[in-house]
Amino acid sequence: MIIRTKTEIAQAPSPFLINMNIKYSGNVEGKMKKIQECKHILVMVVVLLISAYTSACSFSNASAPQAEMQEISETQSKLADASTVQAAGAAGFDSPEQAVKAYLEGLKTSNFKLISDSFAEENYLDDVLRQYLILSQLDLPTDSYIQLNDADEVKQFLEKLEVQLEAVDLGSMKLLGFIPPESLLDIYGTETHQKNMIKQAEKYGGDNIESCVAVIELEENKYILSFDVIEFDSRWVNLQLGGIFAHMSGLDSSAAGAALLDTEDERMLKNFISDSSKDLFEPGIEASDVGKPTEVIFEMEGFDSPQLAAKAYLDGFKAYKPDQMISTFSIESYVDHYDLQESLEHVQAYVFMHQEFNLPAVNDFSRSFNIQSRKEQITRDIAGQYAALHIVNEGYFGNSDFLKDGDTSDESISSEQIDLSSMKILGYIPPEELLEEYDADSLLNTKAQQTKVCGADEVESSVVIFEFNGNKYCFCFDAVQYENKWYIRWLGGDISTLLGIPNDLVGIMPIDALEKSEVEKLIVPIA
Numbered sequence: 303m304i305i306r307t308k309t310e311i312a313q314a315p316s317p318f319l320i321n322m323n324i325k326y327s328g329n330v331e332g333k334m335k336k337i338q339e340c341k342h343i344l345v346m347v348v349v350l351l352i353s354a355y356t357s358a359c360s361f362s363n364a365s366a367p368q369a370e371m372q373e374i375s376e377t378q379s380k381l382a383d384a385s386t387v388q389a390a391g392a393a394g395f396d397s398p399e400q401a402v403k404a405y406l407e408g409l410k411t412s413n414f415k416l417i418s419d420s421f422a423e424e425n426y427l428d429d430v431l432r433q434y435l436i437l438s439q440l441d442l443p444t445d446s447y448i449q450l451n452d453a454d455e456v457k458q459f460l461e462k463l464e465v466q467l468e469a470v471d472l473g474s475m476k477l478l479g480f481i482p483p484e485s486l487l488d489i490y491g492t493e494t495h496q497k498n499m500i501k502q503a504e505k506y507g508g509d510n511i512e513s514c515v516a517v518i519e520l521e522e523n524k525y526i527l528s529f530d531v532i533e534f535d536s537r538w539v540n541l542q543l544g545g546i547f548a549h550m551s552g553l554d555s556s557a558a559g560a561a562l563l564d565t566e567d568e569r570m571l572k573n574f575i576s577d578s579s580k581d582l583f584e585p586g587i588e589a590s591d592v593g594k595p596t597e598v599i600f601e602m603e604g605f606d607s608p609q610l611a612a613k614a615y616l617d618g619f620k621a622y623k624p625d626q627m628i629s630t631f632s633i634e635s636y637v638d639h640y641d642l643q644e645s646l647e648h649v650q651a652y653v654f655m656h657q658e659f660n661l662p663a664v665n666d667f668s669r670s671f672n673i674q675s676r677k678e679q680i681t682r683d684i685a686g687q688y689a690a691l692h693i694v695n696e697g698y699f700g701n702s703d704f705l706k707d708g709d710t711s712d713e714s715i716s717s718e719q720i721d722l723s724s725m726k727i728l729g730y731i732p733p734e735e736l737l738e739e740y741d742a743d744s745l746l747n748t749k750a751q752q753t754k755v756c757g758a759d760e761v762e763s764s765v766v767i768f769e770f771n772g773n774k775y776c777f778c779f780d781a782v783q784y785e786n787k788w789y790i791r792w793l794g795g796d797i798s799t800l801l802g803i804p805n806d807l808v809g810i811m812p813i814d815a816l817e818k819s820e821v822e823k824l825i826v827p828i829a
Contacts, residue, residue, distance in 0.1 A: 394537025412666035432558035513547035604787020632789035639757030763797035778809035
């Protein structure tokens, strides 16, 4: 088992022990850590699909006509202007401290519904995982990878990781109190800094941003956790873990605002928290009292064929019903059957944040986190499909060259921008009818490997054909079978790659662009 950095030099991560007397003398404004992704809203009348995607569409095709490129740019800008950070499902909280407390209660009970409702935007999972590494003192490199040369090394690595995960009891977490950030950083309390915080909030459509610094105790260790909390109409929700205060304090961004306190730091806590034996959580709060996220079932009971799963998905797609679309995927089943050991043996490495699942589902937190992570990725892909269909429908991909070179990113698409009322499912095409190589030994071996990793009965690709606005489109996806029931595994998938569909189109392509003759004659009705 070998740990290597990106430059192939072994490097052990060192913990950051915050100095409680730190004084900041740099630029007053500082630099707010760029949020990796923004929340976008998919609207149909009063139905909202909240999705997480990173940026406006961008295209780079020198051969495309200038007028067409200008039209694309204008469309992108129009869509991007509609994207703002807004409160997720929650109504917000009376104070920054209450928003942070709600997040910590969700963390304590592994309840991602509570965690999600405490945030202003949905792209918090990566930072939650980074913070969990600090709190659990997991020895996982965040800027390098672990080389695993054989099955024995993979087994040893996972066994050690599982022991570490099972040893951490988030339910024992205590919230000791909050420290005014201006007590730790003199400059934080200045009028200039406060004005800058308001300017930062306005960028996200809010009224103000405050840094909130909490002190918790877990497994006899004390930690300081910092948050950016944003105000919308006198209601507060978490914007991000870490953020402005963490940056000003010199805390590494990979720590997500968390720092283990050393002995000297703990002694200095008495200047801010006189009674460190108290716990601000409600007495007796346990996972069973709040309701575990594992009790929330996202997936349906499955379907008799991949095509029926696709039909249910596309019916939801047409009606802008996000819950229906999401429920056609294997989510809980996928997490519970996924074989992380088989996956690591195949790639022969563990690369933090670059795997389908980063943690084995051996405790409430890791299982719930994996479920939430998969659900959020599916939601992003769904948003990408709406954007792809909108772009293609507008005629921006009128020729195959532009389609191959073009790039779409996810945008907030509403029923006002794309009317799907004319959408009709025509049937499906067996993948082997489209591509002879689908039955090639190499692909069969790949499917067998995927089946092992998924812990599934079977994995298949499928192509469903639908008609919209007078044009016919293929919808490609991978399906997975558990206990004789089929679910969607991923949108796009292997068949999409083999057909040369750009990743950004998420498996949707006009059949005319497939460059396959007599495609329509291959369509089979869905039974």
